Amino acid sequence: MPGQPARHVPLIAPSILAADFARLADEAAAVKGADWLHVDVMDNHFVPNLTLGMPVVESLLQVTDIPMDCHLMIDNPDRWAPPYAEAGAYNVTIHAEATDNPVGVARDIRAAGAKAGLAIKPGTPLEPYLEILREFDTLLVMSVEPGFGGQKFIGEVLPKVGTARRLVEAGELTILIEIDGGINADTIEAAAEAGVDCFVAGSAVYSAEDPAAAVRSLRERAATASRHLTL
Ligand code: DX5
């Protein structure tokens, strides 16, 4: 409706994978105003890279008020995901490819007080998971192969966003749709137009001279691009 504010307020989640790991408290402070702080947990098994785990997340939770969005790129989330929720993460996302029991893990995460997210890799179809998405709060559509920051955005994943968006608009799902990988000033508009609610951005935020300003600028671009949508 003209003149009506969009119901669809874009959230920006800077990924600290692109931050200086020796100065994580400062790097969290540098994105003041961000909606979520995206923390990539990698175990060198599910993905060929190793980052950080519970001790670092617990320390980070002490130094920032930004809701923490833990993206677990790990095997056996059944065992390892609930502690992130217990520690105080806002949203805990597991990979669909990493467990045979995603619903059980989602229930454990929610029971421990966090929102539960389901992530799918670029080559993973959405359809097999549509039924179980009602057990989740967020859907994370990966737009790069998980494991590393600074990769090129894979636009071919956007139809999955569109499918999820339509189901949300039809009232069949109440998830928030998140995208992760290669999001920057050039790619965020296409993602916003497809119906993304929450945009993870690592290098685009932390390579900027003023990361907090980069967050605001990405949010503005996403808001402008999605304004015409009847969401
Ligand atoms: C990749 C991670 C992303 C990564 C995004 O496996 O899940 O969160 O930090 O980094 P950019 O925005 O640089 O692609």
Ligand code: ZN
């Ligand atoms: Zn991530």
